[in-house]
Each structure stands twice: as C-alpha cells, then as structure tokens.
Amino acid sequence: MFPEIIAGVAAAGAAGGVFAYGAAAAKSQLFGTTFFGAPGASKQIALTYDDGPNDPWTGKLLDVLDKHSVRATFFLIGKYVEMRPEIARAVAQRGHVVGNHTFSHPNLIFTSQNALRGELERTEAVITQAIGQHSRLFRPPFGARRPATLRVARAIGLEPILWSVKCWDWTAPSADYIVEKARQRIRGGDVVLLHDGGHVAFGAGRGHTVEASDELIRRYKGEGYEFVTVPEMQTALVP
Helix, strand or coil: CCHHHHHHHHCCCHHHHHHHHHHHHCCCCCCCCCEEEECCCCCCEEEEEEEEECCCCHHHHHHHHCCCCCEEEECCCHHHHHHHHHHHHHHHHHHCCEEEEECCCCCCCHHHHHHHHHHHHHHHHHHHHHHCCCCEECCHHHCCCCCHHHHHHHHHEEEEECCCCCCHHHCCCCCHHHHHHHHHCCCCCEEEECCCCCCCCCCCCCHHHHHHHHHHHHHHHHCCCCECCCCHHHEEEEE
C-alpha cells in the first residue's frame, strides 16, 4: 500500500525525495503539523483502526476491545458508513472515537481541493447521520497529503491525525507477524495504525488484526501501559 504512494509521487515527477517524504512519511511535518503521538513520552498507547466499518470484523474487534475495557479510535470510510450505518453506530455506542477517512479512500496527493472538500464533507454528513455528534479527527488515506490537503481539512474544522507505529496488518500472514511489527516499534506515547476493513472492497478479511489486537492489549497492559483514544492522548500531552 504505502510503497505505491512513493512510486506514484516519483511517477508524477515530484520534486525528488524531499517531496516524497513530506507527502507520505507519517511523522513528517514538512507540509504542515499533524498529530502522530509523542513516541517515548509516556506509557500510553492509542490503537487506531482504518477502513471500516466492515462486516464481520469490526464487530469481532469491538468484542475484543470490550473484553479488555479498551477504547480506540476508528477512522471510517464514508461509503461503508453509508452502506452499513448500524456498524458505525455500534462503534460509537461502545464508547470509541470516530473520525473521518474520506468517502472513497482516494490518494489525496492527486486529489483536487474541490474534490477533497467533497470527500470530507460527504463523509462528515453520513457519519453524523449514522451516529450524531463525533470527533473532528481526519486521517488521510495511506497517510498521503500535500500542503493543500491539510489546509482544506482545517478549513472545514478537521484535525489531521497520522501515526507513529505501522504494523503492516493489511498484508500480514499471521497475527504474530503484526504483533512483532508492533513490538519492534512501540516505545510508549504511540499512535498505532491498524485496519478493521479494506479500502479496495467491503468485507476484507481482518481476522489477523483482531487476534493481534487481543494479544497486543494483553501484552502491553501486562507491562503497565495504558490504552487511550487519540483525543485522550492529546489531552494528556497538553502542558
């Protein structure tokens, strides 16, 4: 997924590695400030899930999170919310934070400002219709952005959120693979990127992610870490 972004930037004749880094690196602040956690700053971990809602995996994940009394942050694709609003409602009703992941999951490096505004506003509308008031958080698909992406998002009151730990769960051969990717990177104060759905099609298999989430929570709670939502982590970092 993410190598495709770099390749796409290069193919479009972008200004070399600097632009590629600013456009696709989750921790880059080159094109504007985004929140990706504060790695190493605390014993908090924020689990985030992209590309839902998704049947049956979002529901199975919600059961795992309930079992551990953990609240997470879900960045939902608008067209899937429109298709299955009851799953989005279940996410909100169980106490999780819901954010905007665009309506159709385009690569925003190549999306016009008008098209981007339409993607975001349409998603806000369908999420509001499904669950009512929700967060003003926004995650760009693939993490891909350019300066105009962040300007448009902020102009309509959305806050861009990226991540500090990527687990490659969309191509993972097993739950153990996902857990090991996380273990190599988690230092505390991390926003962890996972997926309960898939942008290519509704119904993407995410069993490995559900199993890995169960193990990650068990392991890191046992080591004294606290699992929080993105807004809770942001609040904790305010001096």
